[in-house]
Amino acid sequence: MSADEPREPALHVPVLLDRVVELLGPALATEGAVLVDCTLGLAGHSLALLDAxxxxxxxxxxxxxxxxxxxxxxxxxxxxxxxxxxxxxxFDELADVLAELGVDEVQGVLFDLGVSSLQLDRPSRGFSYSTDAPLDMRMDPSTPLTAAEVVNTYSHGQLARVLSTFGEERFAGRIASAVLREREKEPFTGTARLAELVRDSIPAATRRTGGHPAKRTFQALRIEVNDELGVLTRVLPDAVEALAVGGRLVVITFHSLEDRIVKQALAVGATDGTPPEMPFPMPELAPTLRLLTRGGEAPSDAETTDNPRAASARVRAAVRLRRAAR
Structure with missing residues (x-):
């Protein structure tokens, strides 16, 4: 930690805390219930559930x-x-972790996706475009791929794909071209220079709305560096499989790419697999999940006023109805 960083993290405000406690509560009330918090962070949600x-x-x-x-x-x-x-x-190591701990099934699984308050509030981690810091963005500092390596070594096509796919950036090609041009003069090492380049690459009229112009680029780089969507796609089937009957899965997402993956995974479990030509439902193909939320539920206006970081959050949840036939 550098000398100019806070030794105590800023006040941590867990997103959608009351709703998460409400959704998981019925499954966690019995003595010996097990909850897996797959994205522990500063333990805000987990502490509330342990207290309850x-x-x-x-x-x-x-x-x-x-x-x-x-x-x-x-x-x-x-x-x-x-x-x-x-x-x-x-968290895509969930199945292996439970096996090593000798845990056959759990009553709750929680995901609070995206970057944590701790990572945002410590400039040296390189997740924020608001202060200059090393271009890092690794959630696990021991892993090899950094945002600097992505920016300085990816081809134009690779970089544009990352920005377009993971950041949903309309001007991905323009930004990629500018990056390649500028890195020939000097490699990118800090967040401030990249954020300024992104701002200059986006038309002035577009910069006037939608927050900081570099927001989408930094999101895309973070997702690429940490393989966030790949990890999420891999873990969701394992998370459902780990649930006991009556167990509950709750997932908080912060952008449409994550939410789409979660929506599709839960829909698979909540769908009756009986072929349409069959005259009656087949019990072995009945849904294994029941959805507990109507779509992706957003925070209240009051919560987003108190905690602006919650604005893009959405929560989806499901309860396990039965074990799938083997």
Missing amino acids: HPGLRLIGLDRDPDARAEAARRIAAAGHTDRVTLVPAV
Whole structure:
């Protein structure tokens, strides 16, 4: 941590906290219930659930060592350490983690996707375009790929694809061209220079709306560096499989790409697989999930006023009805 960074993280405001507690509550009320928080972060949601359910056991996954350390401190301060197991893992390792811990099924699985408050609020991590910092963006600092490597080594086509697909950036080609031109003069090392280049690459009329012009580019680079969509796609079937009957899955997303993946995965489980030509439903092809939310639920206006970072959040949830036939 650099000398100019806060030693204490800024006040952490968990997004959609009351709704998450409400959605998971019925599955976690029994003694010995197990919740897997696949994106532990600063443990805001998990602490509220541990407080609400004295018999709850928590397994917290996070690839970020800074987040795990701060979460452990907060959990200890709340007196819950004896009910918590923290694991250094990417959440698509969920099945392996549960197998290693000898846990056959769980009553709840929670995902709070995207970048954490800790990562945003520590400039040295390179996630924010608001201050100059090394162009890093790794959630796990031990992994090799950084945002600087993406920006400085990807071809025009590769870079434009990343910006267009993961950032939904209309001007991906223009930005990629500018990056290739400028990196020939000097490689990119910091966030400020990249953010300024993106701003200059976008037409002035477009820059007047939609927040900071570099927002979509930084999102795209972060997703690429951490393989966020690939990890999410891989883990959702395992998360559903880990649920006991009556167990609940809750996922908070922050952009349409994540939400689409979650929507499609839950729809598969919530759909009756009986062929349309059959005269009656086939029990072995009945839905394994029931949706608990109507689409992706947004935070209230009051919450987004108090916590602007919540504005793009959406939550989807489902309960497990039965085990799939084998």
